[in-house]
Amino acid sequence: MTNSILVTGGAGYIGSHTVVQLLEQDHHVTILDNFSNSSPQVLERIQRITGKQVALIKADIRDRESVRDAFKSRQFDAVIHFAGLKAVGEGEAFPLKYYDNNVTGSQVLLEEMLQAGVNRIVFSSSATVYGAPGQTQYHENLELAPINVYGRTKRIVEDMLRDTNKAQPQLRIALLRYFNPVGAHPSGLIGEDPNGIPNNLMPFIAQVAVGKREKLSIFGNDYPTPDGTGMRDFIHVQDLASGHLAALNYLAENDSPLIVNLGTGRPYSVLEMVNAFGKACGKDISYQFSPRRAGDLAEYYADPALATSLLGWTAKHGIEEMCMDTWRWQSDNPDGY
Numbered sequence: 001m002t003n004s005i006l007v008t009g010g011a012g013y014i015g016s017h018t019v020v021q022l023l024e025q026d027h028h029v030t031i032l033d034n035f036s037n038s039s040p041q042v043l044e045r046i047q048r049i050t051g052k053q054v055a056l057i058k059a060d061i062r063d064r065e066s067v068r069d070a071f072k073s074r075q076f077d078a079v080i081h082f083a084g085l086k087a088v089g090e091g092e093a094f095p096l097k098y099y100d101n102n103v104t105g106s107q108v109l110l111e112e113m114l115q116a117g118v119n120r121i122v123f124s125s126s127a128t129v130y131g132a133p134g135q136t137q138y139h140e141n142l143e144l145a146p147i148n149v150y151g152r153t154k155r156i157v158e159d160m161l162r163d164t165n166k167a168q169p170q171l172r173i174a175l176l177r178y179f180n181p182v183g184a185h186p187s188g189l190i191g192e193d194p195n196g197i198p199n200n201l202m203p204f205i206a207q208v209a210v211g212k213r214e215k216l217s218i219f220g221n222d223y224p225t226p227d228g229t230g231m232r233d234f235i236h237v238q239d240l241a242s243g244h245l246a247a248l249n250y251l252a253e254n255d256s257p258l259i260v261n262l263g264t265g266r267p268y269s270v271l272e273m274v275n276a277f278g279k280a281c282g283k284d285i286s287y288q289f290s291p292r293r294a295g296d297l298a299e300y301y302a303d304p305a306l307a308t309s310l311l312g313w314t315a316k317h318g319i320e321e322m323c324m325d326t327w328r329w330q331s332d333n334p335d336g337y
């Protein structure tokens with residue numbers, strides 16, 4: 001069935017890949033984005049990939065008037081809420097900026113969507129809500145104890161949505177806890193385009209490969225992992241995107257809250273990623289070992305079984321595709337959009 005979906009943050013990395021899949025499934029999509037961490041160029045790329053039009057509202061989710069107008073512009077069936085700030089270090093330095101953008105912004109959005117009679121929301125949460133639980137495989141039942149500001153903003157929004165769902169059961173919620181998104185659309189037309197020096201591993205490796213950075217610093221080689229480097233559950237952004245479509249289908253048929261991990265369940269080490277990327281791009285990635293990064297855990301990965309049983313969803317793309325698709329995007333667009 002064709003639905004009309006409002007996608008906040010739809011011009012961003014994960015949002016743009018999800019919008020492509022929504023359009024491919026014949027949904028009508030409106031992106032609401034303030035372009036604080038993305039480029040309007042994305043819209044043209046999405047249209048090139050899909051041959052379909054996407055509506056745009058340039059607005060901030062904290063701006064109540066604009067959000068209200070957005071809900072007046074069309075009767076939406078559901079909201080997918082990606083808009084937010086996500087840099088862990090920046091959140092520590094500017095906590096109020098993060099609480100304002102992520103928490104206040106989500107509250108305004110939620111109030112206005114309910115006011116407009118829109119009763120389904122899929123929210124971008126993060127594995128970071130688990131904190132440091134003392135085990136490496138994360139199941140959804142673990143207590144949430146985030147260890148940074150960014151993670152606390154995600155937990156607060158999860159609580160806000162769960163509490164509202166309890167009080168107003170007509171609100172249907174999906175909280176998707178992403179592990180480490182990497183990769184790009186196989187066309188090479190859209191991908192991750194960080195501002196400045198990348199914080200995250202994969203975009204840093206890609207910039208070394210394309211000659212924009214000299215070498216990667218690998219933060220720590222003395223972790224209790226097989227090769228001593230950190231291990232993460234990297235998940236292809238195309239798989240993450242398809243998880244959102246599965247969540248929308250779930251909300252169309254179920255009124256119980258959906259709270260699931262989106263990961264592969266198979267962690268890779270930093271060195272394994274470096275080596276796989278070297279193979280994909282046909283050159284060695286220069287690196288040096290550096291001290292551990294504050295706040296990093298040695299290893300964690302998803303238990304993805306609940307998402308599989310509730311949604312029939314599993315991640316399908318492996319490490320080779322993660323690296324090949326990132327490389328295609330990076331080499332075709334060395335300076336991003």
Ligand code: NAD
Nearest residue numbers: 009012013014034035036037038060061083084086124126
């Ligand atoms: P992104 O920065 O590429 O996309 C976020 C988009 O939201 C951007 O286009 C930005 O311009 C927009 N935005 C930010 N604040 C806004 C505001 N106040 N009003 C309107 N638009 C606003 O990030 P992403 O990697 O695509 O992440 C999407 C969501 O997923 C975020 O909520 C993020 O916290 C969450 N998440 C990301 C990761 C990751 O590693 N990428 C992991 C877990 C969760």
Ligand code: UFG
Nearest residue numbers: 126127128179180199200201204217218219230270293296
């Ligand atoms: N790493 C390096 N060098 C770099 C960057 C990263 O060695 O230049 C290492 C890190 O130490 C870690 C691994 O690569 O061991 C992954 O680091 P990322 O920064 O790519 O990702 P994180 O696991 O730290 O965190 C990411 C997002 C968070 C999100 C979390 C969810 O940045 O926002 O995944 O699991 F919450």
